[in-house]
Amino acid sequence: MIHLPTAPWLHYVGDLAAWCAAFVSARWVYRRRRTSVEALARQTAPSYFVSLALGAATGAWLLGSLNTLRDARPALSHSIAGALAGAIVAVELWKWMRGVRGSTGGPFVLPLAVGIVVGRWGCLFAGLADQTYGVPTSLPWGVDFGDGIARHPVALYESIAMAVFLGLYWRALNKHRAWATQHGFHALVLVYAVQRFAWEFLKPYPVLIGPFNLFHFVMIGLGVYALLWIARGRTGAVAP
Template structure:
């Protein structure tokens, strides 16, 4: 297999990652609309639109800032400070920023109900599609891992056997999705807990995966992504304790 793996349309080469990135947003949003029509939504159409705008704005800002902070030295040495910031992005920053801005919007609108469950599977689907594109670009996309002698190692285009982190993430996303479906069918998840469990498991994987890729510590030997995940875990410590040490028959929303 030779990387990058790009599409060819009528003799013109098209970047696969660009295609999957667009597809991830489009398919994810259409899946969200599909699911929303099948629930009794406690939020009005106007409230949902405000929350979606807040999520998009938070994701845009935090994905760039956290992405740029992944390698501060490269950011400092960049000839164009703002272009480096704009071109840098990370999914973790997008998820955390979107989550934070939604919670802020709900606070000002005095909304108490959970709003994340309907977004859980659309997010997982969007991430899955996007990571296919990341894998297709090999080492040209900053999702490749360190050199490894694991059986799962692959040559991603530079002649070095590396962790194919994008493929690892695809497997993790499938496992999270299956777990959520099983718990949902057994009615083990109360309102709001589906989204929180998805975030907890995905962020846990991303925290571990940071040690398997080129590591640029920001503080205390941790990358910006790892620090952001720890801060998120501290803010939701009570919820996390319920996820880990939960009552026998159910999971309660916090």
């Protein structure tokens, strides 16, 4: 068992580090991926980013709180999964109302992936107060968050999974692979949904149906969304 020093305020340190890392990544995209940035600018308007931000904030707190308010220790909470889902819903509604058919998520892949990889370390070191810890385990890498119980470090699992995706995406982007240049955002959403769906079985969240909690169903929705976009792209139904 690994004994980990934790403190609730470290969650905010992780959030700050994630935002800084995402900002640096966004600057790189702006300077080195000008084609995708210019395409985004042509398809959108300032209201696009307002909708994105409002959707992300609403989804983060709505889904996060719907989950934790059903816990034995009810509390308001926010969630990166909820932020992603809320932003997607808001953006797709914005695009539908303005007749935008193409994908606009490409420039956000690197900042979002980097932010998740870095930010999950803040969740890990925040410990039990963050309510993102895993169920007890007898595995040698089980982490003691201060209560003497070895638990799955699910935040670390997620960080590693998304770091692997980030490495594969970076390599594919440099080689101009079609999946990275045309459907990078949908690949990100799909990978995030699959790995997060798996880790949810290792969290002590209240269930809704059978063994599935709220975020299992959110991940199913995100996965279907990503697969539909990828399928439409293959048939030429939408612009990349």
